[in-house]
Amino acid sequence: MNAGNMKAEIVSGEFQRQEDTFRHWVRRDGSGDFPAAAGRYHLYVSLACPWAHRTLIVRRLKGLAGVVGMSVVDPVRDERGWAFREGPGHGPDPVRGFHFLSEVYLATDPGYSARVTVPVLWDCQQGRIVSNDENDIMRMFNSEFAGNPLELFPPELETEIEELNGWIYPTINDGVYRAGFATSQVVYERAVRRLFDSLDRLEALLAGRRYLTGSRITAADWKLFPTLIRFDAVYHGHFKCNLRRLVDYPNLWGYLRDLYQQEGIAETVNFGHIKRHYYVTHTDINPTQIVPLGPVLDLLAPHGRDRL
Numbered sequence: 001m002n003a004g005n006m007k008a009e010i011v012s013g014e015f016q017r018q019e020d021t022f023r024h025w026v027r028r029d030g031s032g033d034f035p036a037a038a039g040r041y042h043l044y045v046s047l048a049c050p051w052a053h054r055t056l057i058v059r060r061l062k063g064l065a066g067v068v069g070m071s072v073v074d075p076v077r078d079e080r081g082w083a084f085r086e087g088p089g090h091g092p093d094p095v096r097g098f099h100f101l102s103e104v105y106l107a108t109d110p111g112y113s114a115r116v117t118v119p120v121l122w123d124c125q126q127g128r129i130v131s132n133d134e135n136d137i138m139r140m141f142n143s144e145f146a147g148n149p150l151e152l153f154p155p156e157l158e159t160e161i162e163e164l165n166g167w168i169y170p171t172i173n174d175g176v177y178r179a180g181f182a183t184s185q186v187v188y189e190r191a192v193r194r195l196f197d198s199l200d201r202l203e204a205l206l207a208g209r210r211y212l213t214g215s216r217i218t219a220a221d222w223k224l225f226p227t228l229i230r231f232d233a234v235y236h237g238h239f240k241c242n243l244r245r246l247v248d249y250p251n252l253w254g255y256l257r258d259l260y261q262q263e264g265i266a267e268t269v270n271f272g273h274i275k276r277h278y279y280v281t282h283t284d285i286n287p288t289q290i291v292p293l294g295p296v297l298d299l300l301a302p303h304g305r306d307r308l
Contacts, residue, residue, distance in 0.1 A: 013182055013183040013184030013186070013187040014178065014182065014184075014187045015174075015177050015178045015180075015181040015182065017174060017177070018114060018115050018117070020117075020131075020132050020133035020136075021109075021112070021114060021132060022108065022120075022129045022130065022131050022132045022133070023131055023133055023136060024129075024130045024131055025130075025131070025136070025140065025144075026041065026121075026130060026140045026144045026145070027144060028143065028144040028145070028146075033126070034123060034126075034130050036144050036145050036146070038066070038067045038146065039067070039069070039124075040123065040124055040125050041068050041069070041121055041122065041123060041124065041130065042068065042069040042070065042071065042095050042121075042122045042124055043055060043056075043059060043068055043069065043070045043071070043119060043120070043121055043122075043137070044070075044071050044073065044093075044101060044104060044118060044119060044120040044121075044122060045070060045071070045072055045073070045118050045119045046072065046073050046075060046082060046118045046273070046277065047072055047075065047089060047090075047268075047270040047273035047274070048075040048270075048273045048274045048276070048277030048278070049118050049119070049277075050173070050226035050227050050230060051117075051118070051119065051134040051226075052118040052119040052134065053225075053226035053268060053269075054119075054134050054135075054138055054222060054223055054226055055119045055121075055134050055137045055138055055141065056070075056119075056268045057222050057225070057226075057265065057268050058137075058138045058141040058142060058152060058219075058222065059141055060264045060265070060267070060268055061148075061150055061152070061222075061264065062141050062142065062145065062147030062148055062150060062152075063147045063148045064141055064145055064147045067145050067146060067147065068121075068141070068145065069094070069095070069124075071084065071091070071093050071094060071095070072089060072090040072091070072273075073090060073101060073118065074087055074090050075089075075090070075272075075273035075274070075276045075277035075280075075281075076276055076277060076280050076281055077277070077281045078281075080100055080102075081100050081101055081102045081116050082100065082101035082102075082116060082118060083099065083100050083101070084098055084099055084100070084101075088272065089270055089272065089273055090273075095122065095124055096127070100116075101116050101118065101120065102116045104116075104120055104122060104129065105120075105129065107127060107128065108127075108128040108129040117132055118132075119132065119134055119137055120132050121137050121140070135223075138152070138219060138222075138223075139153060142219070152217075152218055152219040152222065153218065153219050154216070154218060157213050157216075157218055157220075160213050160220075161213065161218055161219060161220045164212055164213070164220045165220065165223060167198060167201075168198065168202075168220075168223070168224055169223070170194075171194045171195055171197070171198040172195060172198050172199065172202075172224070172227055173223065173224070173227050175191055175194055175195040175198065176195060176227060176230075176231070176235040176239050176241055177239070178191035178195075179191040179192045179195060179235075179239050179240060179241050180235065180238065180239025180240065180241070180285065181239075181285075188240065192240070192241060192243065195241055196241075196243045196244065199244070199246075199249065199252065202224075202249075202251075202252055203249045203250075203251050203252050204251075206251040206252060206254075206255050207251050208308070209308060210255075210258070210305050210306070210308035211255075212224065215308070217259070217262070221259060222259075225256070225259045225260075225265075228246060228252065228255075228256045228259075229256065229260065229269055230274055231245070231246045232245050232246050232247060232295050232297060233271060233274060233275060233295060233297065234274060234275065234278045234279075237292065238278050238279060238282070238285060238286065239285075245295075247297075254303040254304055254305050255303075255305060256299070257299050257300070257301060257303040257305075258303040258305040258306075260299045260300075261299070261300065261303065266299070275291050275292070276291055279291040279292065
């Protein structure tokens with residue numbers, strides 16, 4: 001099965017995500033093996049991958065474009081893995097001239113044999129991976145680098161953020177994959193029902209608050225956004241998550257447009273990369289590799305969420 005950035009395997013018809021291997025930490029205070037420094041670290045991402053998208057958003061919001069470099073891989077992945085190729089919105093690796101992301105992993109650990117995934121935070125000085133865990137990278141960008149003072153993990157909301165992630169991650173973020181890559185009817189239906197139960201729960205939650213924790217955008221929102229922005233374009237049809245579209249949820253649809261219209265966020269969304277990756281790469285699901293033209297999504301329409 002060629003499943004793009006699938007950090008997983010299929011067991012008894014069910015998608016199971018691979019644990020991240022590299023979990024080192026950049027330190028603002030200069031301690032440890034990875035002291036924070038402008039120009040020392042480089043982020044490898046795919047604009048198609050929702051996990052990588054999270055780190056791209058935080059890098060943008062924290063104003064770290066001049067602090068942490070970034071390279072984008074080709075959204076179409078073949079049996080050789082994520083590749084650095086010249087094309088619209090992606091190109092060669094400027095750091096070491098790598099041709100494939102697998103070379104980044106093998107440069108760090110010559111014996112590495114698990115799946116090669118994005119995002120990756122690379123230490124240019126030591127020539128090794130700091131982290132391939134998107135949550136760790138989000139937190140490091142938030143607190144360890146010299147960016148703007150925006151706080152996405154406010155201490156007073158940490159418990160609520162973790163509680164939200166505790167059910168949103170397995171049933172929605174990962175839930176669309178559990179539905180899309182299921183290889184039995186029972187497993188697929190269970191995943192879809194859990195997914196839409198959680199979307200219904202979010203719809204009710206967002207009826208009384210503008211963002212997930214209230215009136216303030218936090219990391220909880222930016223962890224959810226990459227899944228929602230891909231939902232009608234990819235997951236509804238390609239992954240058979242089709243009980244309802246996101247546009248059928250008034251609160252969720254307004255919430256998504258509200259986040260999309262935040263300064264700098266639209267430029268992190270590339271539907272060309274997103275659709276080409278899923279529809280071309282997942283030949284087991286879409287053997288013709290035809291990329292659909294639609295849907296047409298009016299993400300710039302007034303969202304009305306400011307009333308909350």
